[in-house]
Amino acid sequence: MPRLATKPVRPLRRWARVGLVVWGLGFMLYLANSVRTQGVAPAQLHSDTRVQVLSSADALELRPIASLQARGLIFFSGSGVSAEAYVPLLRPVAEAGHRVFIVRLPWRFAPLESHRDEAIAQARALIASQPEATGWVAAGHSLGGAIAARWLQSPPPGVTALVLVGTTHPKDHDLSALQLPVTKVYATNDEVAPVRRVLGNRRLLPASTQWLEIKGGNHSQFGHYGHQLFDGDATITREEQQLLTRGALLQALAHIPAMPGSTTDKP
Template sequence: MKKIWIRGLTGFVALLLIILISAIVWASFTYEAVEGAETFAGTEENGGYRFGDPDASIGIIFYPGAKVEPDAYNYLGHDMSQKDYFVHIPTMPFHLAVLYPTKANDIMASYPYVEQWYIGGHSLGGAMAASYTEDYHEKLSGLFLLAAYSASDLTNIDLPVLDISAGRDGLATPEKMAEYEINLPDQTTKIVIEEGNHANFGDYGPQKGDQTSSLTPAEQHDIVITELDQWIDSLNNEAVLNE
C-alpha cells in the first residue's frame, strides 16, 4: 500500500512539473513588435510606456492583446499623444492583461493631474479593460474596444463605449462579436473596418487563425486613430454643450 501511495505521489509531482514546464515555455512566447515600431517608442515608466504630456487633461490607458508586447501598439501611443492626449500602455505579467486587470488603478494614481481617463484594449486586453470598467466605471469617461468583446455586463453602466471591429477578423469574428453585443450599454458607438483583420490592430505581424486583409497595418491604424480621436472629441463637445 505504501509503495502504491509513493508511486501515486511521484506521478502527481511529475505531472505538476510537466504542467509547470509547459506553462513556462508557453509564457516565453510573445508577439514582438515588427521592425520600425521603435520609431514611435514611448518612455518606459511606471510599469509600461508613456506617450505625451502627463499633465494633459485627457489620459488614455491601453491594455495590449494576449501575448503581445506593448511596443506593438506604439503607433497608438504616439499618434494619440500628437493630438494632445496622454497615453500609457502597461506591460502586463507574462503579457496577459487577465493577470492584472486592475493595473489602471496604479496608472491613474501615478498621474494625478489627468482630469479624464479613457480605457481600452485589443483582443483579450479589451476584454480585461471591459472587466475593469464594470467595477471602476466611476473613474472613467469612456471605454473603447479594438477587436474585443465584453464578457462583463455593462448594460446598466452610464458610460459611452466605442466598439471597433474588423470584417476579416479570424479571431474576434463578426459572429462572436455579435454574440456579446448584448453586454454593451446603449451608449455604444459601433465601427466596423470591413477590410480589416485582427493583427492589423497592432504592429506584430500575422497571427495564426487570422484572415488576410487588403489593408496595410498602417492604413488600419489610421482608421483606428481617426475614429478614437473623433469619438473622444465628440464626447467632450457634447459635455460642453450640456454645461
C-alpha cells in the first residue's frame, strides 16, 4: 500500500510550542523563587540558650527554654511559603516566653479543601501535645489566615484569640458572632490582599475586632521571602512591618490594650 504523506509541521508552529513550554517553565520557576525563603540568618534557625528550634513534617516549633509561659501561638504559613520564612517574625515571640508552632501546609500550597482540613488537624494535634498550656492564639498569613478563620468557625477548646495577617479572609465563613478577641492586620501596599477587599469583608468579623493598618507595608514583607506576584512595593522596611505585626500577636497573647501609635480603631 502506498504510504500516506504526512503534513509537515510548520516551523512557526513548532517554535511557538517550544516558546510556550519555555515560558511556562520560566513562569513556574519565577513563582517558586518568589516564595523562596530569603534573608533569614542561619543562627535564627538553630537552637540557642533562649529558644529551642524543633522541626517536624507538620510544624516548626520555637520553644522557650528559660521562661516558658502557659500560652502559645499556632501560626499557619502562607501558600507556598516555608515555615522557616516566618522565624524572624515569630522567634521574638518565643523569646518572650510563648511556645510557637508554625504549621507547614500540606503540599506547601494546600490546594484542596482536604489539605486545609489536614492543616487544621495538624494544629489540633499540636495543641493536644501540649496539655500544660492554658491558652492558644490562632493566627495565619494569607492562605494561612483563611485556614485559621476556617478553624475558628467552631472554636476548639483552649483557643482564646484569632489574629489574621495579610488576608482578605474570612470571606467564605461568617465569624461575626465569634465570642473571642479578633485582630486583623493589613498593609496599605498589599496588592495580594488589597485593602478594599480586606475592608469589604469586615461584616464577617465581630464588631469588636481590632484593626491594625500598617502604612507602607505589602504582602511579602509579613514573611522573609521574595516579592510575590502582583504584590505592591513596600515603602517601609520588612523589620518595621514585622515589628508592628509581632506587636499585635503579643497583644493577643497577653490580653493587653492595642500598642500605642498604631491604627487599631475599627474602620
